[in-house]
Amino acid sequence: MWRARLFDFLLFFSALAIAVHTRSLDVEVNLYIKALFLFWAFSTLYHRLRVVKKTGNTTVDYGISYSLSFGIFAGPLGLLIFETIYRFTVYINRKRTKTADPEEFWDTFYNIGSFSLAYSAAYYLYNLLIPFFETLPFGFWILLFLLVFVTSFLIDTFLITVFYMLGDVKTFGDAYDFYKSRSLTDMGKTALTNGLLLLFIHQAEWGTLFALFLLNYLVSLSFYSKSQSIQDKYERDKFEQMAYTDYLTGINNRAFMDKKMTELSQTEEYIGVVVADIDKFKSINDNYNHSVGDQVIRHFANQLKSYLNVNDNLFRSGGEEFTLFLRNRNYVQCVDLVERILRGVENSTVEVEFGSETVPISYTSSFGLYFYKISEQVPLEKGYIVADQLLLESKQDGRNRLTAVNGCNNAGKPVLVKN
Missing domain, CATH: 3.30.70.270 (Reverse transcriptase/Diguanylate cyclase domain)
Known part of the structure; x- marks a missing residue:
């Protein structure tokens, strides 16, 4: 456990060092504060639609992230501020609703560090590669998908490292299965959403930006509600089957x-x-x-x-x-x-x-x-x-x-x- 916790703080302080090294925000303070509030509000709202999966002793949340577009827009320092505020908001809400894991406070530092590092890398790659990709047809969108792929790989690698230290990942096959669980469709959705957010925020289209956030939330809420209904029906059918099935022979009772x-x-x-x-x-x-x-x-x-x-x-x-x-x-x-x-x-x-x-x-x-x-x-x-x-x-x-x-x-x- 202590090795995993040491790794968590290594990620956090590495992200902090990169943010401090940049020294300043990439945008004006007023513009940054507006964007920060909007991204924080909808990220917090969207968090309730996350998919939770238990891996060994660790709980992993899966859901769309807006950090890619925000990191490219605000730079490593602005990104670290956003991740810190957002992740501690999630932590406080979990404590309030009594859904926090025993190690939730320390895990919050892992979340801040891993996401800040991954999307800071995306920030530098974007600025390095955008001049080339702008010359290609649909180059901007190709680059966004590439950045989603890279950041997903980095975040999964951080998680696998922690799971390996905790004993939840033991073989290369376990790690490969974890990487393979990523969906190309989900990555495409993340790239499209973050690409549109980035375009609108650069143009200061606040109304359009708000509408996109809201649309994304409503669509996700609809799918979430439908998946919950399917899950509830599955569980009802399963309990009914158990109630009507003879335990010894497997036929009806x-x-x-x-x-x-x-x-x-x-x-x-x-x-x-x-x-x-x-x-x-x-x-x-x-x-x-x-x-x-x-x-x-x-x-x-x-x-x-x-x-x-x-x-x-x-x-x-x-x-x-x-x-x-x-x-x-x-x-x-x-x-x-x-x-x-x-x-x-x-x-x-x-x-x-x-x-x-x-x-x-x-x-x-x-x-x-x-x-x-x-x-x-x-x-x-x-x-x-x-x-x-x-x-x-x-x-x-x-x-x-x-x-x-x-x-x-x-x-x-x-x-x-x-x-």
Whole structure:
């Protein structure tokens, strides 16, 4: 930590030395104060739209910077004054809102030093290269993009050095990934914004300068709000998925099954409701352990899932009990599918970890199938109860079998099938 802190102050005092060496501002004091206030106000306003990323123990803020145009306009001394006022404004605001990191005060000196150094370098490069680039078509804009690229590289290098000292960057690959995270689109946006600011400030077009700042802020605010909405939706969907997903098997749980039953009960579709479970599952837990039992349950869930299509639904409705909703099929197709599942489970073997060995386990399963047309008189909840009773009959009749009932045959009477 002390090496990183020493590096922070090295950057700060290097920037201070360069600023003191210049001795004076590049512009008149009155003009500088107007520009300073405008850049400070909008930089502070824009700071709330930053993107925050945690890298190891360090928090990194990403956002558009106006320091390039201000540094070229005011020179190293004017730039250092701006960065000092702006960065300490950010620090005070974070302390006020209790969002400051424990080392925020000392990190402020790093921010002042690194940005002042990088954009002071841009100031000298601009004055050195602008006579040549002015002779080229779009030379001014090419130079601005080049300066954004150079300053981005310098700032990233400073950060990587700090991360290396803190142990958050360990290899060249880590450093390369950090450099690669820069977006050319974002650099182009920074170059365009700072180029326009520089043109308007040199011409003292204060109204246009204010309008550009405001436009940039409003556009950024719109994108920020949209990205927040997308992030909020993603998090809601993620939490909903977690609430409706069985932790062991990764398929939908009983809560989602109840939700789906409520939805489907509003329809009048033909459906095959299947309730299935693993035969003599308790003996698997007793002869091995619950970890082995969990592996068998996962295997059974995957077996069931492998036979279904996108229109079907599969739920873990109990410990080793699963429920299937077979849709867009007739009764014969439902019976045929469940029979194939039953034989597939019977002929399969699951390799489980038990002790220090891999043990093959074979098991069977039983099924109850009730096929009918959903109606107000017989909603899906009742269809599930009938299928569950049919499963019980399969168990009583010797297990490893299917008991199925067609609740809507042509004669209007139930047809019982036992396999």
